[in-house]
Amino acid sequence: MKVLIIDDEVAINGFINKGLEENGFEVTQTFDGEMGLRLARNSSFDVIILDLIMPGINGLEVCRRLREEHQIQTPILMLTALNTTDDVVEGLNAGADDYLGKPFKFQELLARVRALGRRSGQIESPANLLQVGDLTMDLDQKIVTRAGQELQLTLKEFLLLECLIRNKNRVLSRLDLLEKVWGIHFDTGTNVVDVYMNYLRNKIDKPFDQKLIQTVVGMGYVIRD
Amino acid sequence: MKVLIIDDEVAINGFINKGLEENGFEVTQTFDGEMGLRLARNSSFDVIILDLIMPGINGLEVCRRLREEHQIQTPILMLTALNTTDDVVEGLNAGADDYLGKPFKFQELLARVRALGRRSGQIESPANLLQVGDLTMDLDQKIVTRAGQELQLTLKEFLLLECLIRNKNRVLSRLDLLEKVWGIHFDTGTNVVDVYMNYLRNKIDKPFDQKLIQTVVGMGYVIRD
DNA sequence: ATCCAATATTAAGTCTGTGTTAAGTTTTTT
DNA sequence: AAAAAACTTAACACAGACTTAATATTGGAT
Structure with a gap:
């Protein structure tokens, strides 16, 4: 030890x-x-x-x-x-x-x-894991799996997902996400969050039946159990 | 815990x-x-x-x-x-x-x-809740329920309800509401407040017996316990 | 009871918010 | 140095949220 x-x-x-x-x-x-x-x-x-x-x-x-x-x-x-x-x-x-x-x-x-x-x-020993439904993030190994299937995420996708899961069931505004994932503390008019949410969905939601990421119009995005 | x-x-x-x-x-x-x-x-x-x-x-x-x-x-x-x-x-x-x-x-x-x-x-963290009677707003999840039933509100409806509940038992004039929800600080002759109050009532009061939102003629609106 | 003003309701038009794609830029890998 | 991957920006399409405006209904005063 x-x-x-x-x-x-x-x-x-x-x-x-x-x-x-x-x-x-x-x-x-x-x-x-x-x-x-x-x-x-x-x-x-x-x-x-x-x-x-x-x-x-x-x-x-x-x-x-x-x-x-x-x-x-x-x-x-x-x-x-x-x-x-x-x-x-x-x-x-x-x-x-x-x-x-x-x-x-x-x-x-x-x-x-x-x-x-x-x-x-x-x-x-019980590794550093985050979970929502059948999706698991291993924060040490940086591996994301859904329904036992390993998914390949890029850095920003990974951080975005991590942020969503750490705040699961809480609606996060684009500004919240910009701050936490991109470190941008004011509105620059960018739409990176939208674009990355799209990439993330293509990987973690598109291939599966139950959609985890939800849009709350006017408010932001959530990931729910 | x-x-x-x-x-x-x-x-x-x-x-x-x-x-x-x-x-x-x-x-x-x-x-x-x-x-x-x-x-x-x-x-x-x-x-x-x-x-x-x-x-x-x-x-x-x-x-x-x-x-x-x-x-x-x-x-x-x-x-x-x-x-x-x-x-x-x-x-x-x-x-x-x-x-x-x-x-x-x-x-x-x-x-x-x-x-x-x-x-x-x-x-x-203790959930971020607002309540009036059997109606509950979860400000994190952006979910509104009445009598255990989940209601789907749009952004403006949500903000309007939040404003009413934060000031429950206090009558708010249309101008108050215009300022707090719409950010309009002078009278433009619009009737959005009336219209949205109607939408809100359709969702949170119409389907139920006890009406929460009350009109005070000449003064504005209140939500009461 | 009648009238007027205040409020409720409805419907149509506008416009914002979101999803999506593609092209441009930067970073990393080979 | 070239190629690939990751990231960002920008443009467009479309649904649905929002606003306006016209009409119906209600409440209170005379």
Whole structure:
């Protein structure tokens, strides 16, 4: 099991590193938030141990950015000297999964890391899937299937479908879709959304009986169960 | 999000129940381990809050059996007066995902339950609904139903109805409606409002006994409970 | 009861919104 | 560097949403 330690205090970082390695974990150490973010983004860890107080980007910020900007759901154990209720609450709300105050006994850290790791192991295996009816998107493999048949989508088609499914049963306006898929935040008079909706339909709806994508005139598009 | 509380202490059980319900959770309470096991097996909860010390089957045992015998992986928050390191370690090793010592602040419990729940189910955003009598508008799905029956409205009809309901029991003049629905800020002598009010009535009032839209002669229109 | 103004209804004409295609542009692959 | 694929823009056709306008009906005052 792979663990990332992000803590600027060299002594503590080393202490955790040593203890975890003795217990059979694969450990990566880093001493600042910036590097921590980069490592967490680019490798896949099972658990991240994150110090709250660090020079530069602090732990809360690292946590928030991993969750919100990078959509990384690796379990995070927040580690810090602060452990009043407010700090704990703030940490958990920023997206941490657990919180441990310093000083701590190593046995407790170990148990908590195992608890977190156990969870990720089970959650990761049922792949990262989105579904509507008999259509499935595998977000890791980037594969879309309908009725067991694999469909070949381009990037924009894929993103558009993902957006629709993540908001299934909610009608999305062209502007919503332009923002979320194309990153265009104002009306430029383009009709790309229409065109791509057409391409998408040709692939995921045309060959099948039940149509998933619906137009709601004047409002936008939905995908429904 | 569905939460199961297993705690024999009636006061604490009730306290948690009340607090969680106020925060929009669906809560099920039970006061002994036996029943807790049965409920956890048969319904699907997003989080289980489990007291360690209980008469009959204790929390550790419940936790262990859920994990080992029943293969149930619902996140468990262990709750107890004991909070020495050893107890925490034992609890987490039995398969709990988090551990909170009594007494605790409710805000911390809430944050921890949310952190656990975030994993299993997505937080369902409460639907965006407007209601008058037996008529419901779902602003996300853009669906209008009356007496359980789905009604098909066009854009202008939908906006007009939305405007009426948002101002229910308040009489809106034609000019008010022209401004809010059509964006026309001066009198152009048009009678669109009348015409659309007619279309709307044909769909939402004509087929039903109780009429929701009322004309106030010389003043405008209202929708009332 | 009668008249006038306000409101309801209907029907026809206009025009916007949408689907579709094709051609032009950029990016990626070979 | 050429070819293919992906993406964007633009133009056109058509259905149905919307608007206008004319006529019918209702409500309230005299």
